[in-house]
Ligand SMILES: [Zn+2]
């Protein structure tokens with residue numbers, strides 16, 4: 001005798017436990033048709049994990065994953081560009097040497113540099 005389990009996504013009671021899978025993300029039971037050759041309800045999907053094989057995700061968690069991936073994808077170009085700019089400024093490219101100051105030709109009639117007046121004045125007299 002089976003009591004049935006309510007799918008967390010479509011809220012329908014499923015009496016065939018084989019048609020339900022626990023969501024890897026939130027743990028709720030949801031419809032996941034295990035038969036590729038039979039009609040079934042899919043309220044989620046199976047995703048290949050990076051290391052742990054196949055993970056089952058309900059539709060709610062799939063939406064969440066999609067949103068996060070879209071946000072991450074939207075952010076990464078900026079982050080990559082910023083990182084590139086950062087590396088350039090951090091010495092990725094050699095900076096050109098500072099341009100030598102061009103010697104300014106003396107102008108005719110230009111007053112000579114002002115003498116420092118009072119520089120020659122003795123500040124004190126030696127008294128023996
Ligand atoms: Zn369902």
Ligand SMILES: [Zn+2]
Pocket residue numbers: 023024025026027028057058059060061062
């Ligand atoms: Zn879930």
